[in-house]
Amino acid sequence: MDLGYSPQDRLFFDEVRAFLDGTWTGRLPKSGKPEPDFVREFRLLATERGYLYRSIPKVYGGSEQLPDPMRGRIIRDCFERARAPMEVPGAGMSMLIPTLLEHGSESQRRMFIPKTILGEYRWAQGYSEPGAGSDLASLKTSGKLDGGEWVINGQKIWTSQAYSATHMFALVRTEPNAGKHGGISYLLLELDQPGITIRTIHQITGESEFCEVFFEDARTPADWIVGARGGGWGISKTTLKHERSNIGGVRTLGLLESLWRLARSIEINGRPAAEDPVIRDRMMTLEGYVQAQLFCGYYQFARTVGGGSAGMLPLLNKLAGTRIALEVAQVAQDILGDRGMDLPVKGAAGKRNPAQWLNQVLGSLALSIAGGASNIQRNIIAERGLGLPKDEAL
Amino acid sequence: MHFDLTDEQKQFEDAVERLLTDKLSGNILTRDEAVPGLAAAMDEALKSLAVPAILVPEAESGLGMGLLTLAVAGEALGRHAAPTSAIRSAVGAWAIASYGDSTLKARWLEPLLAGDAKVGFAFSETSDHWNPDEWRASLRDSRANKRCIEGAADADLFIVGVEEGLCLVARDAAELHASEYPPLDTSRPHAGAMLEMADAKPLGGRAAAWRLYDALMILAAIDAAGAGRAALDMSVEYAKTRVQFGRPIGSFQAIKHALANMAVDIEPVRFFCWYAAHAWDVSAPEAPWSAALAKAHATDVAVKTARAAVEAHGGIGYTWEYPLHLLLKRAMHDRMVLSSPTQLRARAASLPRPLT
Numbered sequence: 001m002d003l004g005y006s007p008q009d010r011l012f013f014d015e016v017r018a019f020l021d022g023t024w025t026g027r028l029p030k031s032g033k034p035e036p037d038f039v040r041e042f043r044l045l046a047t048e049r050g051y052l053y054r055s056i057p058k059v060y061g062g063s064e065q066l067p068d069p070m071r072g073r074i075i076r077d078c079f080e081r082a083r084a085p086m087e088v089p090g091a092g093m094s095m096l097i098p099t100l101l102e103h104g105s106e107s108q109r110r111m112f113i114p115k116t117i118l119g120e121y122r123w124a125q126g127y128s129e130p131g132a133g134s135d136l137a138s139l140k141t142s143g144k145l146d147g148g149e150w151v152i153n154g155q156k157i158w159t160s161q162a163y164s165a166t167h168m169f170a171l172v173r174t175e176p177n178a179g180k181h182g183g184i185s186y187l188l189l190e191l192d193q194p195g196i197t198i199r200t201i202h203q204i205t206g207e208s209e210f211c212e213v214f215f216e217d218a219r220t221p222a223d224w225i226v227g228a229r230g231g232g233w234g235i236s237k238t239t240l241k242h243e244r245s246n247i248g249g250v251r252t253l254g255l256l257e258s259l260w261r262l263a264r265s266i267e268i269n270g271r272p273a274a275e276d277p278v279i280r281d282r283m284m285t286l287e288g289y290v291q292a293q294l295f296c297g298y299y300q301f302a303r304t305v306g307g308g309s310a311g312m313l314p315l316l317n318k319l320a321g322t323r324i325a326l327e328v329a330q331v332a333q334d335i336l337g338d339r340g341m342d343l344p345v346k347g348a349a350g351k352r353n354p355a356q357w358l359n360q361v362l363g364s365l366a367l368s369i370a371g372g373a374s375n376i377q378r379n380i381i382a383e384r385g386l387g388l389p390k391d392e393a394l
Numbered sequence: 395m396h397f398d399l400t401d402e403q404k405q406f407e408d409a410v411e412r413l414l415t416d417k418l419s420g421n422i423l424t425r426d427e428a429v430p431g432l433a434a435a436m437d438e439a440l441k442s443l444a445v446p447a448i449l450v451p452e453a454e455s456g457l458g459m460g461l462l463t464l465a466v467a468g469e470a471l472g473r474h475a476a477p478t479s480a481i482r483s484a485v486g487a488w489a490i491a492s493y494g495d496s497t498l499k500a501r502w503l504e505p506l507l508a509g510d511a512k513v514g515f516a517f518s519e520t521s522d523h524w525n526p527d528e529w530r531a532s533l534r535d536s537r538a539n540k541r542c543i544e545g546a547a548d549a550d551l552f553i554v555g556v557e558e559g560l561c562l563v564a565r566d567a568a569e570l571h572a573s574e575y576p577p578l579d580t581s582r583p584h585a586g587a588m589l590e591m592a593d594a595k596p597l598g599g600r601a602a603a604w605r606l607y608d609a610l611m612i613l614a615a616i617d618a619a620g621a622g623r624a625a626l627d628m629s630v631e632y633a634k635t636r637v638q639f640g641r642p643i644g645s646f647q648a649i650k651h652a653l654a655n656m657a658v659d660i661e662p663v664r665f666f667c668w669y670a671a672h673a674w675d676v677s678a679p680e681a682p683w684s685a686a687l688a689k690a691h692a693t694d695v696a697v698k699t700a701r702a703a704v705e706a707h708g709g710i711g712y713t714w715e716y717p718l719h720l721l722l723k724r725a726m727h728d729r730m731v732l733s734s735p736t737q738l739r740a741r742a743a744s745l746p747r748p749l750t
């Protein structure tokens with residue numbers, strides 16, 4: 001058991017920090033946000049040094065480093081401390097690029113990866129449909145080859161930030177006579193075209209991050225298919241082969257800390273909510289769950305670094321994090337009491353206490369739905385983690 | 395940064411697990427009359443693995459392997475609901491090696507390290523009063539009345555909590571009064587004692603008392619974590635084999651979701667306990683915070699998990715002959731001793747929390 005950095009780790013830590021001092025912290029504008037060009041330039045420099053896009057080969061614009069979770073962890077640690085930007089966030093980096101690296105053709109990789117890295121191509125994920133949520137493989141959006149193009153008809157839904165995306169990777173039924181899973185292909189397409197209509201969904205928070213995307217004879221080149229026809233289901237399951245530098249649990253720690261700030265800033269019966277015995281007991285109960293999740297994350301990280309397996313633990317993280325976030329929101333609601341009647345809902349995300357909290361109370365509910373509903377995750381834990389028999393109906 | 399057991403600790407874990415699987419298989423512990431004999435056999439077996447010497451520094455003839463290593467043994471004992479005095483011996487030996495004078499060390503250290511002497515920790519005075527801040531007995535008193543002392547009947551010496559800190563009282567100065575009822579957790583019988591204080595030997599002040607108390611809380615936490623995980627494992631095995639409606643009940647979503655929720659609750663708990671033990675070993679400033687909160691969290695979650703396990707088992711889980719209730723009672727015992735979760739959360743809230 002050792003929670004510090006080794007001497008070699010420490011050297012690398014110092015190297016990254018010196019780089020950040022010189023290229024980021026020391027060159028930030030005195031006031032206001034850094035210009036997009038400055039951020040872009042910084043990312044290029046950081047990539048050149050091997051700090052960003054580490055799993056991506058140099059020919060596609062990455063830094064092509066050997067997998068090293070400890071180095072990844074140190075880089076993340078230093079960048080977070082300096083509040084320096086890491087990889088361009090989004091589904092392009094987290095989902096499409098790993099998929100292309102594993103299943104894409106050479107020309108697809110050259111065409112899409114470099115521009116995705118630079119943030120010029122922004123990707124939406126076209127998976128869910130109105131009739132295909134948890135039962136995703138029942139999707140119906142169809143693709144038919146017509147000359148040199150796929151012609152796509154149907155509808156996708158819950159597409160995050162489709163309104164600001166340039167492209168989509170989508171699961172489309174191209175082989176209607178093959179089986180449920182075997183009829184699906186993985187297609188890439190441009191969103192800015194006449195056959196595509198994007199409509200935002202008004203969420204319970206008042207915000208509109210998710211979209212519906214309608215396809216009416218939308219078109220994409222015949223060779224913008226990743227992998228073989230009918231092979232899309234397996235391809236969409238491409239596991240992320242990145243080095244994992246994220247430690248699960250760290251994020252919930254931040255959430256709990258902002259709840260403590262709220263509890264110290266609001267009074268109940270003439271004293272801070274943090275000193276109210278009932279609120280304090282519930283917050284300390286949450287602390288227990290957060291600490292357990294945090295050190296469970298440290299353990300998983302240690303196993304990854306050692307090249308071993310953490311068994312079923314990685315399957316538990318999403319559900320554990322969701323349950324913590326829901327309880328944080330519940331306690332926040334009780335701390336706010338009727339003050340919640342005079343707080344903003346819409347557009348309050350990212351605001352400071354206590355204005356963020358009504359949004360957080362509602363927004364936490366999305367966690368138990370997005371990226372696979374919690375009840376589906378429970379099936380996965382039971383079947384893959386605990387080894388219980390599969391339900392034959394699924 | 396390496397948050398994992400060392401190879402040595404893992405080998406030790408395997409050795410303890412093998413031993414317990416061998417000696418406590420099936421439902422042998424559900425036969426009350428067999429428990430004292432099994433406890434004696436466990437003591438002997440754990441002696442052969444040098445468990446009582448784990449915590450004492452090498453300079454004092456111990457192994458100096460730290461609380462985390464002792465916690466590894468503790469988790470395995472919880473998993474099997476094993477009766478033994480070995481953990482108490484290890485902690486008692488550490489207290490005497492750390493805070494005893496040369497006379498006390500000469501008298502007690504060797505038999506404790508060898509596992510030939512047994513310790514009882516005499517803390518609680520009245521219901522819900524356990525921790526060093528709550529002890530009202532004093533070295534000035536002629537007698538101290540203590541309750542709920544685990545292993546009192548076999549103890550050769552008592553480490554007693556007093557206002558001034560800790561003191562040591564020998565067996566012949568104690569008059570035991572057994573509880574009216576058989577213990578809930580048959581693996582850990584307890585008794586009260588009226589202790590004659592005339593020859594009580596001081597054994598460190600209040601800081602020493604809290605350090606000892608923290609160690610015992612961490613060991614109760616990991617014991618509960620072990621019991622809770624074992625209750626989940628039993629439920630999973632049962633769900634795979636029990637057939638109703640023509641298929642294993644584990645294929646029904648209702649059972650799957652219940653077991654998945656149990657796993658999300660209990661699986662991470664041991665890592666918090668590891669951390670609390672590690673923080674204690676390196677005397678981190680947040681060690682008392684972690685000890686109190688780990689005890690509250692682990693015992694709460696373990697009881698919740700074990701109760702859910704009884705439900706997942708159906709009728710068989712409600713029988714005495716099936717060993718699941720031993721794990722539930724083990725976790726309930728861990729939760730009741732050394733202050734309640736509510737009190738411990740209140741305590742932790744007043745202590746320095748880890749820096750993040």
